[in-house]
Amino acid sequence: MxxxxxxHAFPFVRAASxxxxxxxxxxxxxxxxxxxxxxxxxxxxxxxxxxxxxxxxxxxxxxxxxxxxxxxxxxxxxxxxxxxxxxxxxxxxxxxxxxxxxxxxxxxxxxxxxxxxxxxxxxxxxxxxxxxxxxxxxxxxxxxxxxxxxxxxxxxxxxxxxxxxxxxxxxxxxxxVIQPAVRAAVRQTRNGRVGVIGTVGTIGSKAYDDAFAAAPHLDLFTQACPRFVEFVEAGVTSGAELFDVAEHYLSPLKAAGIDTLVLGCTHYPLMSAAIQYVMGEDVTLVSSAxxxxxxxxxxxxxxxxxxxxxxxxxxxxxxxxxxxxxxxxxxxxxxxxxxxxxxxxxxxxxxxxxxxxxx
Incomplete structure (x- = not known):
């Protein structure tokens, strides 16, 4: 078009002024x-x-x-x-x-x-x-x-x-998008150990810590993954470099024994296959979408x-x-x-x- x-189809579309x-x-x-x-x-x-x-x-x-x-x-x-x-x-x-x-x-x-x-x-x-x-x-x-x-x-x-x-x-x-993701994670966790990954700003704000405070029976583990957004914005959702970075970020969460991982950035579902591969099939990924x-x-x-x-x-x-x-x-x-x-x-x-x- x-x-x-x-x-012609949208007469209200005109040149910017x-x-x-x-x-x-x-x-x-x-x-x-x-x-x-x-x-x-x-x-x-x-x-x-x-x-x-x-x-x-x-x-x-x-x-x-x-x-x-x-x-x-x-x-x-x-x-x-x-x-x-x-x-x-x-x-x-x-x-x-x-x-x-x-x-x-x-x-x-x-x-x-x-x-x-x-x-x-x-x-x-x-x-x-x-x-x-x-x-x-x-x-x-x-x-x-x-x-x-x-x-x-x-x-x-x-x-x-x-x-x-x-x-x-x-x-x-x-x-x-934060409260919806928290609700879903609370419903889906089986062992009460939940991880959250997000940007430096999101993790540093403690917004997820505050939101999960309503579920004190859960153990929460958070991890900033600053390079993930860069990969997605560049259209990179797989490859050796991405897997190496993902392994580095996610290893502490794997060691913590979480069974549910909140994708605390709306970019992250676009690379969920790589995240799931690194975390393993037993971990449920939660997207807020x-x-x-x-x-x-x-x-x-x-x-x-x-x-x-x-x-x-x-x-x-x-x-x-x-x-x-x-x-x-x-x-x-x-x-x-x-x-x-x-x-x-x-x-x-x-x-x-x-x-x-x-x-």
């Missing part, structure tokens, strides 16, 4: 519903159009400064036809997006991977918080009806901030915002990074042949607030 064809994201936006068009990526300058219009709402007025530089440095200016969109916003630092959140699409095939989604700043794991919490809130503000401005933080590092760094900023202030539900999709469903029902339209849903995937080929390859590989066509749309810059500018 050419850019002209895409614009407001200058917000300083990297390409990828447009993916597929067969399961409608897949597309829009220019950053009119992403709010596309999301609202998907929900059957009139386009937002164009935003100015003053709007953006106010939105990113205080609270979002966009009206919350609770129309049931609005898309579900899914956010990750890169491609790992596609595992959550895939689970949501599989379990909720009538829902539209708007996925943003902040590949310009990936990986989040080794970055200071203050920076992760700034990057995440900036992108989530943008999702809200685009008119999503729900936010899914499909990133363990971001969830551990600023979940409370997000719920205060969007749920309490605007009525937009926020779903995360399926359980998070259940949480999304429960939240939709609770708020009465399930999409009921008979029209095909709209699935939009965006990345803030500048590598079209890499992101396209990974999305196609992880989501399958439903993603068939990609356009690169030039856009502007995200103006991140100062570290002390976000309350």
């Amino acid at each position: 050419s850019r002209k064809d895409l614009e 407001d200058g917000r994201i300083d990297h390409g936006q990828l447009v993916l068009v597929g067969q399961e519903g409608t897949h597309g990526v829009r220019s950053a300058g009119h992403r709010s219009s596309l999301a609202r159009a998907a929900a059957g709402a009139p386009p937002c007025r164009p935003r100015t530089a003053d709007d953006r400064g106010s939105r990113l440095n205080s609270t979002p200016v966009a009206d919350p969109l609770t129309n049931s036809g609005a898309p579900i916003g899914i956010f990750d630092s890169g491609v790992g959140g596609l595992t959550v997006a895939r689970a949501i699409i599989d379990q909720l095939p009538n829902e539209s989604i708007l996925y943003v991977g902040d590949t310009a700043h990936s990986p989040y794991g080794p970055k200071p919490i203050a920076d992760v918080r700034r990057y995440t809130l900036a992108v989530l503000d943008d999702l809200v401005a685009q008119g999503v009806k729900m936010i899914v933080i499909a990133c363990n590092t971001a969830s551990s760094a600023m979940l409370r901030d997000a719920r205060e900023r969007y749920t309490q202030a605007l009525g937009i539900p926020v779903v995360e 399926e359980e998070t999709a259940f949480d999304v469903y429960r939240t939709l029902v609770k708020h009465g915002i399930q999409r009921t339209s008979a029209a095909p849903p709209v699935h939009v995937y965006e990345a803030t990074g500048d590598s079209q080929a890499q992101f396209t390859s990974l999305v196609t590989r992880f989501l399958g042949p439903a993603v068939s066509t990609v356009d690169l749309v030039e856009t502007g810059t995200i103006h991140l607030p100062a570290k002390d500018a976000i309350a």
Whole structure:
């Protein structure tokens, strides 16, 4: 599908003009519903159009400064036809997006991977918080009806901030990935010895330690695996180097005798075969993707915002990074042949607030 064809099919897709994201936006068009990526300058219009709402007025530089440095200016969109916003630092959140699409095939989604700043794991919490809130503000401005933080590092760094900023202030539900994984692990362990692997940021935050505190009868063992995200983002999910690194990271957990291992980063399910091989068949791997999709469903029902339209849903995937080929390859590989066509749309810059500018 050419850019002209895409614009004809989606008249709300136009050239960017407001200058917000300083990297390409990828447009993916597929067969399961409608897949597309829009220019950053009119992403709010596309999301609202998907929900059957009139386009937002164009935003100015003053709007953006106010939105990113205080609270979002966009009206919350609770129309049931609005898309579900899914956010990750890169491609790992596609595992959550895939689970949501599989379990909720009538829902539209708007996925943003902040590949310009990936990986989040080794970055200071203050920076992760700034990057995440900036992108989530943008999702809200685009008119999503729900936010899914499909990133363990971001969830551990600023979940409370997000719920205060969007749920309490605007009525937009926020779903995360840590509690769903913990629930699944508590159910599945047989010997009460559970391991968690994640990024340096996630493990260092003690977010999983806090979450498992509700199950004091379990023994918890955690391990940071910082290079795993690098492998996944490079499209490497097997090979001698990966197995050597995995053996190094996972040996302490094997020695601890765990029978259940939480993949505490949404990138890790994309290399689950290698992790399972190293850990052995007797260890159950727990991914938060399926359980998070259940949480999304429960939240939709609770708020009465399930999409009921008979029209095909709209699935939009965006990345803030500048590598079209890499992101396209990974999305196609992880989501399958439903993603068939990609356009690169030039856009502007995200103006991140100062570290002390976000309350």
